[in-house]
Amino acid sequence: MRRRAALLVALAAACLCVAARAEPVAQTGPQQLVAAARKQVGVTVAYDPNYTKIAFPMGDVPRERGVCTDVIVRAYRDALGVDLQALVNRDMRGNFKAYPHNWGLPGPDASIDHRRVPNLQTFFARQGASLPVTTAKADYLPGDVVSQMLPGHLPHIVIVSDEKGATGAPLVIHNIGRGAKEEDSLFEYEVTGHYRYAPPRQ
DSSP states (O other): OHHHHHHHHHHHHHHHHHHHHHSOOOOOHHHHHHHHHHTTBTTBOEEOOOOOOOOSSSOOOOTTEEOHHHHHHHHHHHHHOOOHHHHHHHHHHHOGGGSOOTTOOSSOOTTTGGGSHHHHHHHHHHTTOEEOOOSOGGGOOTTOEEEEEETTTEEEEEEEEEEEOTTSSEEEEEESSSSEEEESOTTTSEEEEEEOOOOOOO
16 A cells, blocks of 8 residues: 555656646747747738838837838837837937937937837947847847848848857848848848847836
């Protein structure tokens, strides 16, 4: 009887261990960002840089189109409930002179400001999210935001993936002109900024 009881206890403990291992691991903020960005692949299928008047807050153009910044904005909204449109607008309203004046605007425009790479760069930097720009692949973690400069002096922005490519560098999720894609292009263009933004709870 004692041997049988001991065997039953051991079996129960083993089942508990198996059940514990079978439970899904909770996603962290960076993992959620990557998952939310990846879900845009195949949904956002076009690149459309045209100015569009959108709602505020939580405004967006139709999901089937957008620009590189929309990948970032949508990932933060979908994964963390964080509205970069509202956060950038609030910071710009109080600190307009701190932001680039490349477009000749007299003040903030909630329809477009968060959709411009230099503004996102400035916002992340002002939030203390800047990290050193390096060529070390290991420095770029899933969920990091990286800005790049494309040929023709065109600013671009991406989210670092949790998958690696043939080069050994992390893949990036972005819209560089063909809709949202996950590609091996982290160091294909000049890296101009590296950010790890953990927003305050809203």
